[in-house]
Amino acid sequence: MSESSDELHPLQWSSFATLADVLPAIDDAFGQAPTSSVPIPSSKDVVLLLIDGLGATLLDDHAECAPTLTALRSATIRAGFPATTATSITSLMAGAPCGSHGIIGYSFRTDRDETRGPKRRTLNALRWTFNRSDGRSALGLYVPEQIQPEPGLLAEMSGRGIDVTYVMPTAYRGSGFSRAAFRVDGTYIGARTPADILAGIGDALTPSTADHRLVYAYWPDLDAAGHLFGPGSPQWVKTLGVVDRLVADIASDLPRDATLVVTGDHGMIQADNRIDIDTTDEMLKGVEAVAGEMRVRHVYTRPGARDDVHTFWTDVLGDHAFVVPREQVLDEQWFGAEVTDVVAERIGDLVAVARGTTIITRTLADPAPEVNMPGHHGAWTAAEQLVPVLIHAGEA
Numbered sequence: 322m323s324e325s326s327d328e329l330h331p332l333q334w335s336s337f338a339t340l341a342d343v344l345p346a347i348d349d350a351f352g353q354a355p356t357s358s359v360p361i362p363s364s365k366d367v368v369l370l371l372i373d374g375l376g377a378t379l380l381d382d383h384a385e386c387a388p389t390l391t392a393l394r395s396a397t398i399r400a401g402f403p404a405t406t407a408t409s410i411t412s413l414m415a416g417a418p419c420g421s422h423g424i425i426g427y428s429f430r431t432d433r434d435e436t437r438g439p440k441r442r443t444l445n446a447l448r449w450t451f452n453r454s455d456g457r458s459a460l461g462l463y464v465p466e467q468i469q470p471e472p473g474l475l476a477e478m479s480g481r482g483i484d485v486t487y488v489m490p491t492a493y494r495g496s497g498f499s500r501a502a503f504r505v506d507g508t509y510i511g512a513r514t515p516a517d518i519l520a521g522i523g524d525a526l527t528p529s530t531a532d533h534r535l536v537y538a539y540w541p542d543l544d545a546a547g548h549l550f551g552p553g554s555p556q557w558v559k560t561l562g563v564v565d566r567l568v569a570d571i572a573s574d575l576p577r578d579a580t581l582v583v584t585g586d587h588g589m590i591q592a593d594n595r596i597d598i599d600t601t602d603e604m605l606k607g608v609e610a611v612a613g614e615m616r617v618r619h620v621y622t623r624p625g626a627r628d629d630v631h632t633f634w635t636d637v638l639g640d641h642a643f644v645v646p647r648e649q650v651l652d653e654q655w656f657g658a659e660v661t662d663v664v665a666e667r668i669g670d671l672v673a674v675a676r677g678t679t680i681i682t683r684t685l686a687d688p689a690p691e692v693n694m695p696g697h698h699g700a701w702t703a704a705e706q707l708v709p710v711l712i713h714a715g716e717a
Contacts, residue, residue, distance in 0.1 A: 339401045340401055342359050346359040349361065351483060359396055364578065364714070366578060367533075367536070368522055372583065373542075373544035374543040374548075374589055375390075375584070375708060375709065376698075377397045379553065386558050386561050388565065389568050393581075394711050399707060400585070400707070402655050405426060405447075405617075408446075415473030417471070418657030421661065424446050424502070425656055426614065426619065426699070427614040430612060431468055441610065448498070460497050469501035475504060476504045484508075485535050486508040486525040487539075488518055489512060490512065491513070510524060515566070519574070522536055540564070542563070543561060544589075546559075546560040550695065551696050568583055583709075584709065584710050584711070585708040587708065588704045588705045589704065590696070590702055596641060598618075599683050600684060604634070607622055607623050613669070614698075615687075616680060616698060616699030617673070617699040620669045620671040621669055627646065627670045641676055643673070643674045644671055647669065675700050
């Protein structure tokens with residue numbers, strides 16, 4: 322099977338730093354021995370701004386609409402696999418790939434549910450719900466700190482006295498995913514609009530303190546515009562302009578002893594080829610559950626059925642997807658060089674990675690708004706995997 326030149330196969334990943342390298346670089350900036358491949362200047366305070374959906378390829382294509390982002394761009398890194406928010410943010414905060422922390426996608430099976438067979442549930446990690454993003458809350462059964470038991474680098478930094486502040490929408494505070502990804506309570510400043518974010522960062526940095534401070538800020542609207550209207554659409558381009566002005570405003574107000582680091586959790590592609598699992602004859606034969614997202618599917622098969630399912634899915638999907646068994650996924654280190662036994666059990670018996678602009682839909686099982694979205698991410702294309710790193714040292 323020939324590869325698209327736009328695809329970053331696992332064998333090509335070693336040349337890129339990832340989101341898991343960003344927090345170690347910030348830790349270096351706070352005075353630790355330099356170990357990271359993402360150089361950040363020594364700083365007393367760091368503001369880490371994550372723009373959901375800010376892909377490097379999309380930024381290249383629309384550089385004229387984002388002069389500040391383009392001017393401050395320092396490096397291009399890889400989101401990690403899969404290129405999706407739940408995995409990327411957890412990797413960013415843990416300073417480790419998902420083979421260690423265990424949030425291996427938008428949704429997956431865990432080893433925590435004692436129910437086996439067809440009734441065994443999947444966990445939507447971003448919404449912390451059973452089976453679907455609009456399903457019943459899973460907090461009663463799936464304790465976030467048990468599903469993601471590794472405190473990670475953020476907790477280690479906090480334990481060394483680095484003060485942590487979150488500037489994010491109030492709705493995320495205390496959610497299942499937030500508990501799994503952000504293992505430090507920190508100070509929480511509710512912020513929904515760019516003006517809120519700017520004010521929240523200012524408030525976090527205003528008090529005089531001898532301690533190092535990490536301010537993590539997050540804005541979801543670029544990702545939302547891409548999903549709803551398509552990446553590169555007029556609505557998306559308008560939102561990119563808002564991001565550019567926000568970053569310019571933060572940079573202009575940044576104190577002299579602080580550094581601004583901006584990155585994204587994934588890019589995005591416009592889907593134009595849909596292959597539906599639920600309405601393709603016998604696609605679910607021998608399958609207990611399908612999880613993940615429409616660009617990367619975890620396929621959990623019935624005992625003894627994996628080889629037949631593998632053959633059938635490979636025939637149906639053809640050149641539109643890679644379909645490989647768990648052993649190959651582990652051997653090629655898709656989820657990182659070290660995958661714990663617990664995490665390995667969460668990976669599908671088969672993993673299907675869509676190619677080009679294909680999505681693998683479930684029109685009967687997934688919520689219609691998700692199925693019908695034009696913008697998607699998760700897989701191996703450069704448009705999904707590559708994200709920029711922007712750095713600005715304060716001058717105020």
